[in-house]
Amino acid sequence: MEKKINLRKTIITIIAFIVSIAFLLPFIWMLSTSFKIEADVFKFPIEWIPKRWNGIENYKEVWLGKYPFALYYWNSIKITVITTLISVTVSAMAAYGFSKVNFPAGKFLFIIVLATFMVPQQSILVPQFILYRYLGLFDSHIGLILLGSFSVLGTFMLRQFFMGIHSDYIDAAKIDGAGHFRIFWSIALPIVRPAIATYGILRFIWTWNDYQNPLIFLRTDGLYTIQLAMQKFTSLNGEFYSLIMAAAVSSILPLIIVFIIGQKQVIEGIALGGVKG
Amino acid sequence: MNIEAKTVFEKVDVEVKVKKKKSAIQKRESLTGILFVSPMLIGVSVLTLLPILATFLLSFADWNFIVGFNSIKFVGLDNFKALFENEVFLKSVLNNLLFLLTVPLSMLFSLIIAIVIDKHVYAKSYFKVAFFMPYISSIVAIAVVWQVLFNPTEGPINQLLFSLGIDNPPTWIADPDFALISVMVIQIWASIGFSMIIYLAGLQSIPKELYEAADMDGARAWDKFKHIMLPVLSPTTFFLLITGIIGTFKVFDLIAVLTKGGPINSTTMLVWHLYESAFVNLKIGYASAIAVVLFFFVLIITLVQWVGQKKWVNY
Numbered sequence: 001m002e003k004k005i006n007l008r009k010t011i012i013t014i015i016a017f018i019v020s021i022a023f024l025l026p027f028i029w030m031l032s033t034s035f036k037i038e039a040d041v042f043k044f045p046i047e048w049i050p051k052r053w054n055g056i057e058n059y060k061e062v063w064l065g066k067y068p069f070a071l072y073y074w075n076s077i078k079i080t081v082i083t084t085l086i087s088v089t090v091s092a093m094a095a096y097g098f099s100k101v102n103f104p105a106g107k108f109l110f111i112i113v114l115a116t117f118m119v120p121q122q123s124i125l126v127p128q129f130i131l132y133r134y135l136g137l138f139d140s141h142i143g144l145i146l147l148g149s150f151s152v153l154g155t156f157m158l159r160q161f162f163m164g165i166h167s168d169y170i171d172a173a174k175i176d177g178a179g180h181f182r183i184f185w186s187i188a189l190p191i192v193r194p195a196i197a198t199y200g201i202l203r204f205i206w207t208w209n210d211y212q213n214p215l216i217f218l219r220t221d222g223l224y225t226i227q228l229a230m231q232k233f234t235s236l237n238g239e240f241y242s243l244i245m246a247a248a249v250s251s252i253l254p255l256i257i258v259f260i261i262g263q264k265q266v267i268e269g270i271a272l273g274g275v276k277g
Numbered sequence: 278m279n280i281e282a283k284t285v286f287e288k289v290d291v292e293v294k295v296k297k298k299k300s301a302i303q304k305r306e307s308l309t310g311i312l313f314v315s316p317m318l319i320g321v322s323v324l325t326l327l328p329i330l331a332t333f334l335l336s337f338a339d340w341n342f343i344v345g346f347n348s349i350k351f352v353g354l355d356n357f358k359a360l361f362e363n364e365v366f367l368k369s370v371l372n373n374l375l376f377l378l379t380v381p382l383s384m385l386f387s388l389i390i391a392i393v394i395d396k397h398v399y400a401k402s403y404f405k406v407a408f409f410m411p412y413i414s415s416i417v418a419i420a421v422v423w424q425v426l427f428n429p430t431e432g433p434i435n436q437l438l439f440s441l442g443i444d445n446p447p448t449w450i451a452d453p454d455f456a457l458i459s460v461m462v463i464q465i466w467a468s469i470g471f472s473m474i475i476y477l478a479g480l481q482s483i484p485k486e487l488y489e490a491a492d493m494d495g496a497r498a499w500d501k502f503k504h505i506m507l508p509v510l511s512p513t514t515f516f517l518l519i520t521g522i523i524g525t526f527k528v529f530d531l532i533a534v535l536t537k538g539g540p541i542n543s544t545t546m547l548v549w550h551l552y553e554s555a556f557v558n559l560k561i562g563y564a565s566a567i568a569v570v571l572f573f574f575v576l577i578i579t580l581v582q583w584v585g586q587k588k589w590v591n592y
Contacts, residue, residue, distance in 0.1 A: 023407055023408055023470075027410060102306055105310070122552075127327070131328065146320070230418065230421065
């Protein structure tokens, strides 16, 4: 009996593996193309392992060439890291305020914040654009960072965790004379650290991958993020697919690293929070 | 003053003090609460609440923001009239509705994959990562890769079709009849990983006892699927359906990078039309009217979720 089940499981694993390859194939093709010379890109049948190796030259051109990815990488890293830090801080504070500080207006304010959750971000792009032009935040990294810093989703996710903290902890700390800021910092935050990590990683991935906001709120070439640069690069290099693929590989590399490090967190976070925003 | 009266007075005195103290504490607590939530509140007010009001206001206006506030002109419902007379807008709505098909298809595939991964394979974590790859990759990178894969003459997909003896394969995103379907295929491919993870979480929450009881009753796999999995997964299915539908109304990156709404508007969508109207053609009022329509689409679906989760979902 045991053996029979194992055989079945093995066969299903093999079938699933073949299906999964279909999901990975575009990525494998992208990776392999990024190491080729241009003339071999469309060779058929596909050379999965390049015969004529041009990897170093391709990546050098992408990173340090006329349109240097090093700069856009730096922009993206800066924006993503700062946005993530601010967003986590703002969300954690709001989540604590809405769940552990007992004030009558809190419930009402929470409903207002929650209500904004269903506003599709694209519905408010035009006024945001106009507002930014008047405030002088248009075409700046600060403006872009602010756009990503007030996530209702983050507040909502973290609030669930803060609510799970037993109020005895907080009452005990209060009796010992600790104020809310003290309690927030040294009791509540350490308890919800895994949730913070989860949200932080998700916010990192979303911000890194954001294309729409940089497209609308940035004009100056030197301020571009990796996603904008990717597209500009594609339109400039038109037919140089080996270079475009090297750029694409470069642009998703940080995500893969972050994902490998925080795999459990990412998957749990997705399962828990669900929505992409 | 007799003793009784004195104690009563003292009592009242203490009560007043306690009340005073309580209200002082309550005041402090309120102040602290406001301090904690104010960064989020200010951000949400300035960057979401104010703009949503402005969107509604601007949808009734004719305005070119480059000229300044003086030139703003209120035109009533003209923008909305213009919307429903504009073929591109109608095409966008139609495309968005067709695009809805990606939601159930993607859900069906991810449910099958999730069930297989959950119980029937070795190396689960490999499969989780493999199917999840498109979700963590940026849409821009994905779109660029597919653009090349779909290349009509040299792309690997058509080369394969040529080699199989198909002389006139579709030109995919270059062909108005096939472009939307091509984009939908990519969307399904890219969204399966997300739904799969959610379904996996749902499957793992099914109590083992249910299966054990079913086994004792001699239930077949199909019965277990129909009478245990589907009902238990109904909240998950409902959640994915709603978020998926809302997601299709917000599709932008894929269109912007892959097709720019073309060829001949065959892949235009609400948000793409909004973007073009506002930031390419600078028709602020008209674009705001699209934004209002988008807002109501999402609002209606969200309300359906609120009402529906009580009726259709099995918790």
